[in-house]
Amino acid sequence: MTTVIPIVSQNLRAACSACSLQELCLPAGLASDEMSRLDEIVNRKRPLKRGDYLYRAGSTLQSLFAVRTGFFKSCVMHDDGREQVAGFHMAGELLGMDGIGSGKHMCDTVSLEDSEVCEIPFGELEQLSRDIPTLQQHFHRILSREIARDYGVMLLLGSMRAEERLAAFLLNLSQRFAARGYSSKSFLLRMTRNEIGSYLGLKLETISRALSHFQDEGIIAVQNKSVEIKDADRLRAMVGQCAGHQ
């Protein structure tokens, strides 16, 4: 429930230049002097407990956030109270970009485990990206990739059936873990079945059934939150040839 957490200005902080997420994150591709200028505007190491809100829908956008460690979900809310998970976010990803247009955050973003983020004041980022073309270009790429990702989700929600969606979801998670140096075969689901269902436009029972079915088929092994991918090829085969094209 804690919403606002004081930002501890860490002088012994790990700088972007020393951060292992450098290549995934905002500073990717910057020269070292450019990176140190970015370092100056970033407030590092804001810690969040599981369940803490990073920001809430409707609040004024002042900063973007980069995930340093941990796991987040973003939820959009409909007028009538229906809520949907719009995305899950892990280390190196930039959060808050949906709020730039209106100056207000469009979604709630919540920590799903104890996490740390870097806070990047947006006004200063705009200023700096005028001086550093590489930063400007990379920021544009990050914004654009979010749009491209959303197109992928639209394709998933609009034209895949239940088990196909889940297969695509698991493969996506697997890839992202791999890109961060974790195992692509074996990982923990940080979110509940209900949250997976919300993201995939399905009910939690459907997720549960599909996971059980994959397990029966020997494609994965599931136990609670832990998933092991035993046959990635068959998982890939499920995406896109699930007989009926809806």
Next chain:
Amino acid sequence: MTTVIPIVSQNLRAACSACSLQELCLPAGLASDEMSRLDEIVNRKRPLKRGDYLYRAGSTLQSLFAVRTGFFKSCVMHDDGREQVAGFHMAGELLGMDGIGSGKHMCDTVSLEDSEVCEIPFGELEQLSRDIPTLQQHFHRILSREIARDYGVMLLLGSMRAEERLAAFLLNLSQRFAARGYSSKSFLLRMTRNEIGSYLGLKLETISRALSHFQDEGIIAVQNKSVEIKDADRLRAMVGQCAGHQ
């Protein structure tokens, strides 16, 4: 089928400063001297016939495009050939932003009626937005609004039922026509039932049935491509209180 159309450099062109879409489009908020600098990089009045591709998925992104007149759809394609409409675009909207991340367009964008676009070379736009903070900020807002729009579509695809989706779609079109000075009550659907269905994650038969049902209820009047909204309130009421929450 025509893909590449030579760009006619028009000197007698209508400049941004004279364009009625100014407030909706990229130059919104610019001072007149700033606008004329933008004018210099924009190639105006590229005409397209119905069915022409503005760009194709996989082609190199060189420019963004602003719709001057006409109507477009963007289609994302799945590996297996399944195709989905990711958006419909009308006057004043900026196209091509999904391709900045990879340098290649992620979708096909096709003219649904004879149209005209302004071409904005992306490299020059980035250069100019470093010099003109207002332009930079507005461009960021446009990118972000596209993300926010996508979140809305995800909500629609993930948690609304068929008639609710269609109601939301009609209201969205209505609003966008109104913002451009056209009637919000009566307009033409530039796209086929199949394309509407693809966008909404439904089959064309479902669209047809839902339209007929709305008409039976006296909410709208449809005849082929022409739609008249007779009871916008009931249409609004349908979105978000369609009993079952999926």
Next chain:
DNA sequence: CGGTTCGTTGAAACCAATCAATCCTCGTGG
């Protein structure tokens, strides 16, 4: 005018939601 694409409508099949019961897991406090 003839062919093709697009749209409408009906009946049946099917997939995922809903309703419901039970079990598991984990954190908490006695």
Next chain:
DNA sequence: CCACGAGGATTGATTGGTTTCAACGAACCG
């Protein structure tokens, strides 16, 4: 340490909305 409770997960039976299949009608274009 164990009992307890609450939230999360699994599984089954049933319902219902949307797709699918099919046939027909209307509009459009060469």
